[in-house]
Amino acid sequence: MAQIKRIKMVIAYDGTNYLGWQATKMGFSVEESLKAVLEKILQHPVSIEAASRTDAGVHAIGQVAAFTTSKPALDLQQLQISLNRLLQGTIAIRRIEEAEESFHPTIHAKAKEYHYYLCLGKAQLPQNRLYSWHIPYLLDREAMERAAAHLLGKHDFSSFANVKKNESYQDPTREVLRIGFTDLIDGRLRIEIKGDCFLYKMVRNMVGTLVYVGRGKIQPEEIPEMIRSKNRKAAGVTAPACGLFLFGVYYGRKKTISPTLI
Amino acid sequence: MAQIKRIKMVIAYDGTNYLGWQATKMGFSVEESLKAVLEKILQHPVSIEAASRTDAGVHAIGQVAAFTTSKPALDLQQLQISLNRLLQGTIAIRRIEEAEESFHPTIHAKAKEYHYYLCLGKAQLPQNRLYSWHIPYLLDREAMERAAAHLLGKHDFSSFANVKKNESYQDPTREVLRIGFTDLIDGRLRIEIKGDCFLYKMVRNMVGTLVYVGRGKIQPEEIPEMIRSKNRKAAGVTAPACGLFLFGVYYGRKKTISPTLI
Numbered sequence A, B: 001m002a003q004i005k006r007i008k009m010v011i012a013y014d015g016t017n018y019l020g021w022q023a024t025k026m027g028f029s030v031e032e033s034l035k036a037v038l039e040k041i042l043q044h045p046v047s048i049e050a051a052s053r054t055d056a057g058v059h060a061i062g063q064v065a066a067f068t069t070s071k072p073a074l075d076l077q078q079l080q081i082s083l084n085r086l087l088q089g090t091i092a093i094r095r096i097e098e099a100e101e102s103f104h105p106t107i108h109a110k111a112k113e114y115h116y117y118l119c120l121g122k123a124q125l126p127q128n129r130l131y132s133w134h135i136p137y138l139l140d141r142e143a144m145e146r147a148a149a150h151l152l153g154k155h156d157f158s159s160f161a162n163v164k165k166n167e168s169y170q171d172p173t174r175e176v177l178r179i180g181f182t183d184l185i186d187g188r189l190r191i192e193i194k195g196d197c198f199l200y201k202m203v204r205n206m207v208g209t210l211v212y213v214g215r216g217k218i219q220p221e222e223i224p225e226m227i228r229s230k231n232r233k234a235a236g237v238t239a240p241a242c243g244l245f246l247f248g249v250y251y252g253r254k255k256t257i258s259p260t261l262i
Helices: A030-042 A076-087 A141-151 A202-214 A220-229 B030-042 B076-087 B141-151 B202-214 B220-229
Strands: A005-013 A059-069 A091-099 A111-120 A133-135 A153-156 A173-183 A188-195 A244-250 B005-013 B059-069 B091-099 B111-120 B133-135 B153-156 B173-183 B188-195 B244-250
Touching: A005 A030, A030 A059, A030 A076, A030 A091, A059 A091, A076 A091, A111 A202, A133 A202, A141 A173, A141 A202, A141 A220, A173 A202, A188 A202, A202 A220, A202 A244, B005 B030, B030 B059, B030 B076, B030 B091, B059 B091, B076 B091, B111 B202, B133 B202, B141 B173, B141 B202, B141 B220, B173 B202, B188 B202, B202 B220, B202 B244
Parallel strands: A059 A244, A111 A133, B059 B244, B111 B133
Antiparallel strands: A005 A059, A005 A091, A111 A188, A111 A244, A153 A173, A173 A188, B005 B059, B005 B091, B111 B188, B111 B244, B153 B173, B173 B188
């Protein structure tokens, strides 16, 4: 009997032309594209689990996914090369390795980190147009940092969650572990948000709110009351999908997949 | 009689879907797209001169171009906003200002700087696939830097020039002023090449040669003889267009347009 192996992958993708990670009847998803290519190579049906069901248009540089195979004599290095060749650049397998048989990328995730790119200034560089949100206004960075400090910690984040059809949260309490701001050499601003888990569109709603703070439409001191209200209408706009990247997924001490260095 | 004004622009573009800067009968060029939009706004025929006729697929973040207009009461800030709206992101006017009537972006250029992006490692990040050259090999950086030192200065660069139909150089002597290497935080390597002027495909041929040096196919010490041979076949491969960006154009002291900071 062929040995069953659990394979773990770190995946990057350009979400521009995908309807998100998850398979849907509406159009192409990252999951379906990857599944089709994996099944072509492995010659058996494959089911893929991923740490995050990223939305339509959202990118990833450190998505973590896993699948099970019984293919004998599997050469993972060769599999990575074949996958990347067939995926033609819009999806890239950055790392592939054998995991414990019980490994589940969603259930075992301890934290996730998302990066959001803002392009400041009058004109956006054309090569960034699909990968950042152009903000042609001056932003008050100090106010944004004070607002971010209010978002840290364990809260009921209902004010920052969009309602998803046929889905509700048993407990909308989440913990935001870190919010960082990094100025990039190309003039963009990167907002890094790490949390134990996120509600639907929570990162984009937090970014939209931080941008409203930067523009003076919301005062940093209003954030605590905004959280307490548990009312989506109290917070800022949802930032567009194209600026968002799933940066990496953190696992427990024993099964750490360190996030990518990018 | 309306006053004649000379207008200078700093332009960025994503060259992916253009057949280069210059108007051609074969397909879309950056020049034609910009000319069409300018004429739509100004309501008179416009002729645009640019510092560099970038090739098909080559990008720019600091192309410099100029045109003449007799449009009365021209508001340049408003013109920039209108242009950027109509250009829809693939071309961006980063700066627009009045110049001396005699200003010519090609003739007055003292130096140009190009940046070439190499993506190293097994898998290329999907968002970089249209903006860098993926090199899945280890590169000997120290050898590349020694080779670059040999390329500096005034030489007959015929070995690094492709032959252009119906065109030949009266004097193929050019001066390379600087070659820099910068490691980017996303794992890419940027090669920065500044020179007084460049022969056809000279930057891409220099980059291709430096990559061959990095891979051990050419020794740094072979470069001087390669230059002396004045033979294109002596040098390395032509690097693909997608990794190349016109970074900026330098003008004389009085009419300096500083290159973009990116």
